[in-house]
Amino acid sequence: xxxxxxxxxxxxxxxxxxxxxxxxxxxxxxxxxxxxxxxxxxxxxxxxxxxxxxxxxxxxxxxxxxxxxxxxxxxxxxxxxxxxxxxxxxxxxxxxxxxxxxxxxxxxxxxxxxxxxxxxxxxxxxxxxxxxxxxxxxxxxxxxxxxxxxxxxxxxxxxxxxxxxxxxxxxxxxxxxxxxxxxxxxxxxxxxxxxxxxxxxxxxxxxxxxxxxxxxxxxxx
Numbered sequence: 410x411x412x413x414x415x416x417x418x419x420x421x422x423x424x425x426x427x428x429x430x431x432x433x434x435x436x437x438x439x440x441x442x443x444x445x446x447x448x449x450x451x452x453x454x455x456x457x458x459x460x461x462x463x464x465x466x467x468x469x470x471x472x473x474x475x476x477x478x479x480x481x482x483x484x485x486x487x488x489x490x491x492x493x494x495x496x497x498x499x500x501x502x503x504x505x506x507x508x509x510x511x512x513x514x515x516x517x518x519x520x521x522x523x524x525x526x527x528x529x530x531x532x533x534x535x536x537x538x539x540x541x542x543x544x545x546x547x548x549x550x551x552x553x554x555x556x557x558x559x560x561x562x563x564x565x566x567x568x569x570x571x572x573x574x575x576x577x578x579x580x581x582x583x584x585x586x587x588x589x590x591x592x593x594x595x596x597x598x599x600x601x602x603x604x605x606x607x608x609x610x611x612x613x614x615x616x617x618x619x620x621x622x623x624x625x626x627x628x629x630x
Contacts, residue, residue, distance in 0.1 A: 416449065417453075420594075436620045436623050448460040467495040470498070474592075475500060476538070477539055478534035497630075502546050508552070510616050515527060515610055524581075526559070527588050529550060529561070561587075584607045584608065589613075598612050
């Protein structure tokens with residue numbers, strides 16, 4: 410079977426690096442007999458271009474990213490085009506399983522009550538398709554919660570997470586929860602923490618449901 414290349418962004422955070430490595434290890438457990446390789450578009454090695462080139466056969470590249478954006482459209486797409494027969498899947502989000510993980514992170518952080526407001530706190534991108542993906546993920550999360558859900562971004566577009574938190578308070582929210590729509594600890598997770606919400610959830614992390622989404626993307630390809 411084709412090798413699976415799990416291509417993440419990359420981070421300088423040792424905890425973030427360990428989280429992504431643990432997630433890819435979960436994928437290996439779910440796909441015995443399939444070669445599963447790590448790759449990155451920034452900061453960490455090995456780079457996606459080199460991993461695609463070194464694969465024994467044309468691989469399937471699964472972006473371990475939560476939405477479409479520059480890295481899926483440019484970096485990963487370039488690497489896939491360089492090897493005839495290689496395939497690129499959709500990123501992890503939006504997906505119902507990610508909504509379940511987000512809900513569970515919220516429930517673990519706080520007991521929701523009337524008057525609460527959740528801000529889905531995403532990394533952000535200048536690519537409008539990323540906004541569409543995050544909006545779709547917010548819709549999936551709303552279906553699982555009984556409180557309002559809005560969206561904020563750490564970078565690339567507006568509203569910022571801090572502005573979304575402020576808007577929720579101005580709209581009458583008694584308490585604002587920032588749901589960290591970030592894969593692993595690192596720069597963007599820190600931005601979410603500093604955004605001023607009353608409660609900030611943990612990152613998505615190496616949850617087995619994320620590994621199942623990666624496997625689903627691979628099998629669909």
